[in-house]
Amino acid sequence: MPKRKTWVWILVSIAGVAFIAIVGIAIAGIMFVSRHVTTTRATSADAERAFDAAKAQFKDPRPLIELDQVERPRLSRPLSDLPTSSTKPQYLWVLVFDYRDERLVKVSLPFWLLRMGRRKVDFGGSQGFDLDRLNLDVNELERIGPMMVLDHRSSSGERVLVWTQ
Numbered sequence: 001m002p003k004r005k006t007w008v009w010i011l012v013s014i015a016g017v018a019f020i021a022i023v024g025i026a027i028a029g030i031m032f033v034s035r036h037v038t039t040t041r042a043t044s045a046d047a048e049r050a051f052d053a054a055k056a057q058f059k060d061p062r063p064l065i066e067l068d069q070v071e072r073p074r075l076s077r078p079l080s081d082l083p084t085s086s087t088k089p090q091y092l093w094v095l096v097f098d099y100r101d102e103r104l105v106k107v108s109l110p111f112w113l114l115r116m117g118r119r120k121v122d123f124g125g126s127q128g129f130d131l132d133r134l135n136l137d138v139n140e141l142e143r144i145g146p147m148m149v150l151d152h153r154s155s156s157g158e159r160v161l162v163w164t165q
Contacts, residue, residue: 042104047097050104051161054095055148058163063148065134065162071154073134085145089164092141092149097159114138134162 042050055061064082065073091108098105115138134150141149141164150162 036108036110038106040104041102042097043102044097044099047099047104047159050095050106051097051151051159054093054161054163055151057165058146058148060147063151063162064144065150067150067152071152073150079137079140079144082144082147084143087145088142089146091165092136093161093163093165095161099157099159111138111142 062076064076064079066076067073089111091110092114094105094107094109096105096107097103114136136149146163146165148161148163150160152161153159
């Protein structure tokens with residue numbers, strides 16, 4: 001009989017540790033999202049001011065990536081033509097405005113997270129904006145430093161600005 005009680009205690013202990021680990025992961029996820037994602041209600045004028053303020057920090061107004069009529073990405077200039085920056089960006093920022101919901105979403109993605117591999121990240125709108133389809137090379141973005149990566153207004157009216165900082 002004592003052996004059964006030992007196995008029961010071992011199983012209960014394992015279940016307890018697993019439960020605590022799951023709760024810890026959930027709390028860490030909630031904290032990460034609360035620190036890196038902000039969503040606010042905004043008018044079109046408010047959103048334009050937010051986009052202008054984000055773009056004002058860059059000397060070159062041309063984004064690195066442009067989307068064509070069917071929203072396929074293409075480089076506006078070869079990456080090899082861009083000089084290596086002494087400043088390494090820490091975050092990839094994404095600003096999205098959905099005019100239908102009057103919602104402005106700002107997301108900061110740390111480069112350590114981007115280096116973990118390709119993950120699908122959708123932002124805003126009915127169709128959403130898939131960051132993965134831009135085929136961003138994290139190493140190249142780090143090499144060229146802070147810059148405007150994308151400034152796009154979709155045919156359905158959503159606006160997206162992506163930059164490194």
